Amino acid sequence: MGVKLKNIVILPGDGIGPEVIAQGEKTIQAIGYRFNHAFNLDYALIGGQAIKKTGNPFPKKTYEKCKNADAILLGAIGDPVYDHDPNAKVRPEEGLLALRKKLKLFANIRPIKVYEKLKHLSPLKNERIKDVNFIIYRELTGGIYYGEKGRYEGGTIAYDHCVYSIGEIKRIAILAFEASMGRKKKLCLVDKANVLETSRLWRQVIQEMAKDYPEVETSYLYIDNAAMQIMNAPAQFDIILTANLFGDILSDEASIIPGSLGLLPSASIGFDSCLFEPVHGSFPQAAGKDIANPMGTILSVAMMFRHFDMNEEADAIEQAIDLCMEEGIMTKDLDVEVHYSCSQLGDLIYSIIAEELDQINKKQLSLGSSSII
Ligand code: IPM
Ligand code: MG
Numbered sequence: 001m002g003v004k005l006k007n008i009v010i011l012p013g014d015g016i017g018p019e020v021i022a023q024g025e026k027t028i029q030a031i032g033y034r035f036n037h038a039f040n041l042d043y044a045l046i047g048g049q050a051i052k053k054t055g056n057p058f059p060k061k062t063y064e065k066c067k068n069a070d071a072i073l074l075g076a077i078g079d080p081v082y083d084h085d086p087n088a089k090v091r092p093e094e095g096l097l098a099l100r101k102k103l104k105l106f107a108n109i110r111p112i113k114v115y116e117k118l119k120h121l122s123p124l125k126n127e128r129i130k131d132v133n134f135i136i137y138r139e140l141t142g143g144i145y146y147g148e149k150g151r152y153e154g155g156t157i158a159y160d161h162c163v164y165s166i167g168e169i170k171r172i173a174i175l176a177f178e179a180s181m182g183r184k185k186k187l188c189l190v191d192k193a194n195v196l197e198t199s200r201l202w203r204q205v206i207q208e209m210a211k212d213y214p215e216v217e218t219s220y221l222y223i224d225n226a227a228m229q230i231m232n233a234p235a236q237f238d239i240i241l242t243a244n245l246f247g248d249i250l251s252d253e254a255s256i257i258p259g260s261l262g263l264l265p266s267a268s269i270g271f272d273s274c275l276f277e278p279v280h281g282s283f284p285q286a287a288g289k290d291i292a293n294p295m296g297t298i299l300s301v302a303m304m305f306r307h308f309d310m311n312e313e314a315d316a317i318e319q320a321i322d323l324c325m326e327e328g329i330m331t332k333d334l335d336v337e338v339h340y341s342c343s344q345l346g347d348l349i350y351s352i353i354a355e356e357l358d359q360i361n362k363k364q365l366s367l368g369s370s371s372i373i
Contacts, residue, residue, distance in 0.1 A: 003036055003037055003038065004035075004037040004038075004308070004310065005037070005038045005039070005040070006037070006038075006039050006040070006070045006071065006308065007039075007040045007042065007068070007069050007070045008028065008039055008040065008041050008042070008069060008070060008071050008072070008073055008304075009041075009042050009043070009044055009065045009066050009069040009071075009072045009073070010024075010025065010041055010042065010043050010044075010072075010073050011043075011044055011045070011046040011047075011062070011066075011072060011073070011074045011075065012043070012049070012075040013046050013047045013048075013049060013074060013075040013076050013077045013092075013282065014047045014048040014049055014075075014076055014077055014078055014079050014092060014282040014284070014287075015076050015078065015079070015281070015282025015283050015284040015286070015287045016075070016076060016282060016283045016284075016286050016287050016292035016342075017047075017074075017075025017076035017077070017282055018075060019075075019287070019288075019290060019292050019294070019342050019343070020075055020076070020278060020292050020293075020294040020296070020297040020342065021073065021074075021075040021297060022343065022346060023294035023297060023298060023342060023343065023345060023346025023349065024073055024075075024294065024297040024298055024300065024301045024346075025041065025073075026346045026347065026349065026350040027298050027301045027317055027346070027349055027350065027353065028041070028073075028301060029350065030349065030350040030351075030353035030354040031301075031305065031313045031316065031317070031353060033353075033354045034316065034353055034354050034356065035310075035312070035313055035316075037310075037313075042065055042069070044059075044061060044062040044065045044066065045059055045061075045062055046058060046062055046074070046077060046095045046096070046099065047076075047077035047078065047079070047092035047093075047095045047096065047282075048077070048078065048079030048081070048082070048092040048282075050062065050092075050095055051079075051090055051092060051095075055090075056090070056095075057077075057090060057091065057092050057093075057094045057095030057096075057098070058094070058095040058096075058098040058099055058102075062095075062099075063099075063102055066099065066103060066273065066275075067102075067103065067273070069273070070308070071274050071275070071276065071304050071307070071308070072099075072103075072273070072274070072275040072276070073275075073276050073277070073297075073300065073301065073304065074096075074275055074276070074277035075277070075278075075282075075297065076277070076278070076280065076281055076282035076283070077092050077093060077095060077096045077281075077282060078092050078093065078281050078282040078284075079092050079282065079284065080284050097145065097146075099275070100140050100141055100268060100275075101141050101146060103270055103272070103273040103275070104141060104270040104271060104272070104273070105140055105141065105268035105269060105270040105273060105274070105275055106139060106140055106141045106142070106168065106171055106172055106269070106270055107137060107138075107139070107140060107171075107172045107175050107176075107268065107269045107270075108136075108137070108138040108139075108140040108247060108251075108266060108267070108268045109135060109136070109137055109138075109175075109179075109266060109267045109268070109269065109303075110135065110136045110138065110247075110251045110254075110255075110264065110265075110266045110279060111133075111134070111135045111136075111264075111265065111266075111303075112132065112133070112134055112135070112136070112234075112251075112254045112255070112257055112258060112264070113132065113133045113134075113258065114129045114130075114132045114133070114257060114258050114259075115258065115259075115263070115325050117325045117326065117328070118258060118259045118260065118263075118325070118334060119259070120259075121258075121259025121260060121334065121335060122256075122257055122258060122259040123256060123259075124231065124234070124256075124257060128232070128233065128234065128235070129234065129235070129257055129258075130235060131235045132234045132235050132257055132258075133235075133238075134234070134237035134238050134239065134240060134254075135179065135183075135238075135239055135240070136240045136242070136247055136250060136251050136254060137172060137175060137176040137179070137239060137240065137241045137242070137247075138242055138243075138244060138246075138247020138248065138250075138251060139164075139168065139169070139172050139242070139243050139244050139247065140244060140247075140268055141168075141244075142163065142164055142165075142168045142243075142244060143162050143163070143164060143198065143243045143244035143245055144160050144161070144162040144244065144245050145244045145245065146163075146244075147160060147161030147162050147163045148160075148161045148163075149161065162196065162198050162243075162245075163198065164198045164201055164202065164243065166201065166205055169201065169202050169205045169206070170205060170209065172241070173205065173206055173209055173241060174209075175269065176239050176241040177209060177210075177212075177213045177216060179239055180213075180216050180238060180239040181213065181215070181216065183238055183239065184238040185215050185216045185217060185238070186216065186217045186219070186237070186238035186239065187210075187213075187216050187217070187218050187219070187238070187239045187240075187241060188218075188219045188220070188221055188226070188237060188238075188239070188240050188241070189202060189203065189206045189218070189219070189220050189221070189241050189242070190220075190221050190222075190223050190226040190240055190241070190242040190246055190250065191203060191220070191221075191222065191223065191242065191243065191246070192222055192223050192224075192246075193220070193222070194222060198243065199243070202243065203220060206218065206220075206241070223242075223246045223249075223250075226240070226242075226246075226250065227249070227250065227253060230250060230253055230254050230257075231253070234254070234257055251266075251279065255279055259334075260293065260333055260334055261279060261280045261296070262278070262280055262292070262293025262295060262296050262331065262333050262334070263293065263295045263296055263299070264278065264279035264280070264296050264299075265277075265278060265279065265296050265297070265299035265300035265302070265303050266278070266279050266300060266303070267300070267303045267304070267307060269307070274304070274307055276300040276301065276303050276304045276307075277297075277300055278296030278297045278299075278300055279296060280293075280296055290341040290342045290343055291331060291332050291333075291341065291342060292331065292333075292342045293330075293331040293333050293334065293342070293345075294331070294342050294345055294346050294349075295321055295324075295330075295331075295345070298317060298320075298321060298346070298349055299317070299318070299321060301317060302314040302317035302318050302321075305317065316353050317349070317353065319352075320349045320352040320353050321349070323352055323357070323358070323359075323360065324345065324348065324349070324352075324360070327359075327360050327362070329345065329348060329360060329362070330345075331345060348360065
């Protein structure tokens with residue numbers, strides 16, 4: 001086991017971002033302690049916080065730090081102050097969009113899996129969510145999000161162009177096909193090829209690439225049908241590959257299946273940079289209350305280690321989460337009678353990883369003394 005040194009830039013962001021990120025940091029420290037690695041953690045501003053302090057949701061300093069990092073860990077972005085103001089000059093979300101574009105984080109990877117212990121929280125019937133385990137590969141730096149947009153006729157007509165190149169489609173498709181080879185070898189392209197020219201280009205490229213992956217069962221669904229299938233029979237999916245806006249919508253829809261948004265991690269990958277963040281938003285109503293669910297962030301840290309090819313480290317984190325689930329140690333959102341705070345959960349995950357625990361002493365936990373930190 002070689003000692004690893006990684007430079008990680010932390011962007012706590014808005015709302016509950018700083019609270020969940022603090023638990024992600026504890027997880028990183030625990031991995032450092034147990035596996036004898038060193039991590040340099042650096043911090044930078046993004047989103048609403050950055051607007052407040054600098055006027056810019058993605059300050060140049062943040063870009064410089066992120067560009068040179070081995071990985072970026074992000075909390076959440078979004079501030080309700082801007083949500084209801086269609087004339088706001090600058091929005092927190094622009095920070096995220098600029099970060100993705102400037103670091104060329106073209107592949108957004110969002111795994112959806114159901115935890116046995118939480119099955120009752122899913123709005124879907126238990127027989128429908130049996131064996132659900134799929135990953136959405138969402139293109140993240142192209143399409144309608146980044147095409148030319150504007151208004152004319154004195155502002156009374158607005159447009160957003162959707163543009164894709166073969167190169168943009170291929171680079172994410174390769175990641176999706178490769179991932180499917182290590183899984184159930186099933187890939188589904190979701191598009192709207194019956195209407196959109198960009199979708200027809202996606203189909204053309206994927207059909208061509210599918211010839212290089214004869215073992216992979218490649219299928220095609222229109223977005224409207226896919227949205228229905230995800231609710232109706234989610235277990236049929238393994239890898240879903242799709243464009244930016246479709247992936248945005250489908251990943252929120254799919255996040256309902258496991259019963260809590262708070263559990264879901266994500267990775268955004270480029271050739272030179274990578275970013276990890278929970279799927280949930282900034283949840284401003286919960287900010288400062290220490291009630292947020294840090295599991296999505298902690299599982300994002302596991303995705304980070306897997307991306308570094310540090311699989312033992314990633315496994316240790318996922319096992320710690322599984323142990324908490326099994327023991328019913330969860331935050332309030334998971335609707336348990338006895339619930340724990342965001343920071344308690346982070347402390348506990350630290351202890352499980354650092355002390356290699358395979359059972360939890362709940363009494364110690366409630367006294368807040370179960371930890372070597
Ligand atoms: C997401 C979010 C963002 C997106 C917003 C905050 C700009 O919804 O990461 O899914 O639309 O991509
Ligand atoms: Mg979204």
